[in-house]
Amino acid sequence: MNTTLTALETPALLLDAPRLHANIARMKTRMAALGVTLRPHVKTAKCIEVARATDGEGAPPGPITVSTLREADQFADHGWTDITYAVGLTPNKCAHVRRLLDRGVALTVILDSVDAARALSAASADWPTPVAVLIEIDTDGQRAGLPPEAPELLDIAAALVGPGVRLRGVLTHCGGSYHCHGAEALRAMAEQERAGAVRAAERLRAAGFDAPVVSVGATPTALFAERLDGVTEARPGVFVFHDLMMEALGVCSVDEIAVSVLTSVIGHRRDRGWTLVDAGWMALSRDRGLAGEFTDHGLGLVCDADGQPIGGGDWIVAAANQEHGLIAHRSGDTARLLDVPVGTLLRILPQHVCATAAQHPAYAVVDADGQVRARWPRFMGW
Amino acid sequence: MNTTLTALETPALLLDAPRLHANIARMKTRMAALGVTLRPHVKTAKCIEVARATDGEGAPPGPITVSTLREADQFADHGWTDITYAVGLTPNKCAHVRRLLDRGVALTVILDSVDAARALSAASADWPTPVAVLIEIDTDGQRAGLPPEAPELLDIAAALVGPGVRLRGVLTHCGGSYHCHGAEALRAMAEQERAGAVRAAERLRAAGFDAPVVSVGATPTALFAERLDGVTEARPGVFVFHDLMMEALGVCSVDEIAVSVLTSVIGHRRDRGWTLVDAGWMALSRDRGLAGEFTDHGLGLVCDADGQPIGGGDWIVAAANQEHGLIAHRSGDTARLLDVPVGTLLRILPQHVCATAAQHPAYAVVDADGQVRARWPRFMGW
Numbered sequence: 001m002n003t004t005l006t007a008l009e010t011p012a013l014l015l016d017a018p019r020l021h022a023n024i025a026r027m028k029t030r031m032a033a034l035g036v037t038l039r040p041h042v043k044t045a046k047c048i049e050v051a052r053a054t055d056g057e058g059a060p061p062g063p064i065t066v067s068t069l070r071e072a073d074q075f076a077d078h079g080w081t082d083i084t085y086a087v088g089l090t091p092n093k094c095a096h097v098r099r100l101l102d103r104g105v106a107l108t109v110i111l112d113s114v115d116a117a118r119a120l121s122a123a124s125a126d127w128p129t130p131v132a133v134l135i136e137i138d139t140d141g142q143r144a145g146l147p148p149e150a151p152e153l154l155d156i157a158a159a160l161v162g163p164g165v166r167l168r169g170v171l172t173h174c175g176g177s178y179h180c181h182g183a184e185a186l187r188a189m190a191e192q193e194r195a196g197a198v199r200a201a202e203r204l205r206a207a208g209f210d211a212p213v214v215s216v217g218a219t220p221t222a223l224f225a226e227r228l229d230g231v232t233e234a235r236p237g238v239f240v241f242h243d244l245m246m247e248a249l250g251v252c253s254v255d256e257i258a259v260s261v262l263t264s265v266i267g268h269r270r271d272r273g274w275t276l277v278d279a280g281w282m283a284l285s286r287d288r289g290l291a292g293e294f295t296d297h298g299l300g301l302v303c304d305a306d307g308q309p310i311g312g313g314d315w316i317v318a319a320a321n322q323e324h325g326l327i328a329h330r331s332g333d334t335a336r337l338l339d340v341p342v343g344t345l346l347r348i349l350p351q352h353v354c355a356t357a358a359q360h361p362a363y364a365v366v367d368a369d370g371q372v373r374a375r376w377p378r379f380m381g382w
Numbered sequence: 383m384n385t386t387l388t389a390l391e392t393p394a395l396l397l398d399a400p401r402l403h404a405n406i407a408r409m410k411t412r413m414a415a416l417g418v419t420l421r422p423h424v425k426t427a428k429c430i431e432v433a434r435a436t437d438g439e440g441a442p443p444g445p446i447t448v449s450t451l452r453e454a455d456q457f458a459d460h461g462w463t464d465i466t467y468a469v470g471l472t473p474n475k476c477a478h479v480r481r482l483l484d485r486g487v488a489l490t491v492i493l494d495s496v497d498a499a500r501a502l503s504a505a506s507a508d509w510p511t512p513v514a515v516l517i518e519i520d521t522d523g524q525r526a527g528l529p530p531e532a533p534e535l536l537d538i539a540a541a542l543v544g545p546g547v548r549l550r551g552v553l554t555h556c557g558g559s560y561h562c563h564g565a566e567a568l569r570a571m572a573e574q575e576r577a578g579a580v581r582a583a584e585r586l587r588a589a590g591f592d593a594p595v596v597s598v599g600a601t602p603t604a605l606f607a608e609r610l611d612g613v614t615e616a617r618p619g620v621f622v623f624h625d626l627m628m629e630a631l632g633v634c635s636v637d638e639i640a641v642s643v644l645t646s647v648i649g650h651r652r653d654r655g656w657t658l659v660d661a662g663w664m665a666l667s668r669d670r671g672l673a674g675e676f677t678d679h680g681l682g683l684v685c686d687a688d689g690q691p692i693g694g695g696d697w698i699v700a701a702a703n704q705e706h707g708l709i710a711h712r713s714g715d716t717a718r719l720l721d722v723p724v725g726t727l728l729r730i731l732p733q734h735v736c737a738t739a740a741q742h743p744a745y746a747v748v749d750a751d752g753q754v755r756a757r758w759p760r761f762m763g764w
Contacts, residue, residue: 113650341497342501361763
């Protein structure tokens with residue numbers, strides 16, 4: 001495959017190959033310096049070829065993190081065997097977990113309650129291969145998990161009984177890092193995440209439980225952590241692509257964002273200062289990123305066909321319908337119009353690349369020379 | 383296929399078959415009473431079986447509206463031939479339009495500028511079959527199109543020249559109906575949409591142009607219009623399913639909403655009043671519907687496994703990550719907790735069903751007895 005952007009139908013999801021490889025190299029260098037295993041979260045890309053690029057040319061499939069058992073199925077089909085499913089397990093997924101174990105996947109699941117531990121122990125009582133279990137720890141009050149000092153931590157460990165389950169340690173995800181203003185706050189959040197996870201593992205070990213795995217992760221904390229003593233692995237996901245949220249946090253620059261949506265100008269509403277494009281919320285998603293906390297880029301930042309922000313980055317997708325995007329000036333000044341002809345190609349940088357990429361069936365992979373060299377499929381569903 | 387909800391893995395997209403059929407019957411009755419052709423917008427369901435249900439048991443494929451040429455391809459593959467693509471055409475889609483014409487599809491496209499008309503006329507100069515063209519009219523200032531009185535209307539008509547294009551009339555979409563409070567406002571908006579479209583067609587005819595087609599549409603105006611004199615067809619889409627936006631507008635009741643997301647409880651954060659479920663934004667979308675203008679249902683309204691709103695409709699999905707939904711009380715009172723066990727099945731009614739359904743590969747079709755009787759695939763992409 002070797003074609004130009006002008007030969008694509010729009011909207012289309014573009015992946016800048018040189019930026020992808022640079023982003024991966026940066027994270028691997030950082031993980032090596034911190035002495036932890038990189039277990040990338042494949043939920044961002046949902047793409048075999050991106051995971052291969054992360055493992056490295058010619059390398060065997062490495063450890064990965066998934067957000068759905070469908071991802072586990074897909075990656076298992078392509079040779080990955082060391083998979084952590086990082087969403088609390090529910091009883092109606094136990095049969096699926098067993099199918100993955102039976103086909104040779106070394107699957108790890110997570111949970112954060114005695115009820116869930118008992119349900120899994122009961123469901124797995126007759127499984128020939130045990131499933132590894134990590135207890136989810138909350139280190140920032142954002143979502144699921146137990147606080148590191150919660151008494152229930154040991155009760156959960158004790159409730160994991162029988163031949164089908166094997167406690168392996170703890171896992172945490174510091175989503176709070178998405179609300180940190182500045183490098184110092186990010187470093188502090190990374191330390192909070194590290195310390196909480198390590199503390200929970202130490203409590204398990206002190207009570208006689210097996211807890212060799214201490215898993216942390218999020219792209220901001222992985223890149224800003226100063227030390228990860230006691231941690232065994234990190235699970236960043238968005239680092240392969242980056243997006244405007246990562247840019248807002250200071251984790252990347254705009255020219256490190258590897259994914260964009262190619263779109264065409266459909267028309268103009270000169271009286272309102274709108275330029276209409278064929279990328280609506282179906283192509284961009286409705287994710288507004290960190291609009292309430294940082295600079296508001298609407299549903300995305302408007303770039304020219306080469307990926308350079310137009311007018312110093314002051315044009316945004318201000319609103320969208322299903323297949324229509326409305327480009328307006330960031331100031332809201334309706335007297336200003338992005339006055340480019342019908343048919344002009346533009347690129348929109350995504351607010352939240354996990355959400356934007358999920359709207360598309362594949363990536364058009366663009367090389368340094370601007371040529372589209374490959375189509376890498378994504379998968380969806382559960 | 384005949385299974386229970388408890389046998390499904392969650393999250394899963396449910397389609398209530400009796401509600402679907404009742405919603406279709408209601409719209410067909412209304413269109414017949416108004417004397418216009420129903421050209422349903424298949425962008426909501428993106429599903430062959432839903433379009434078959436709309437045409438009616440045993441009926442041949444009828445006229446449809448699409449939002450992407452991919453929809454046109456898919457429906458053409460299954461026998462539909464009368465297709466209107468209701469997003470302004472861009473030059474890089476002309477080759478695709480020709481492929482559809484060449485395979486026998488009677489395709490209609492829309493545009494709203496002289497530039498676009500000239501580009502299409504030039505691109506189609508050697509096409510053996512002409513493409514039908516409607517000029518897009520703006521009747522509410524929400525998106526694309528020309529005002530009915532715009533001088534440019536006749537310039538566009540004049541710019542459609544050559545053997546490959548055939549002007550057929552006008553098309554408008556009254557998205558402004560989504561911001562109408564009350565039945566009277568909706569009736570007035572429907573009349574505004576009708577009158578504007580008819581006026582534009584009359585101007586074309588008075589200038590000697592062919593304009594037999596006057597196409598309007600949106601579910602709220604289609605259901606609230608008191609008369610559609612001069613209109614030839616309507617293009618509602620969401621009526622097959624309805625959603626919380628339609629309920630907010632008074633277009634449907636909660637118990638007419640035919641699509642929901644089945645989800646399982648993963649755990650609780652009792653200190654914060656959160657019940658965590660396995661439907662995050664990947665399963666629900668990020669669409670918050672009309673939250674700023676009407677009652678805020680967050681990312682969806684929480685129902686029991688039978689589809690009845692819990693606690694009088696006061697529990698909502700207040701926040702979400704990719705695969706986690708956080709259920710909280712509508713009041714924001716963190717002392718209140720939806721205290722149901724891990725593994726409990728819930729149904730979430732969608733804010734905007736076009737967006738929610740788009741996150742899923744298929745519908746699990748549920749009959750009146752609560753049994754899942756079929757899996758109807760959806761398609762995605764462009």
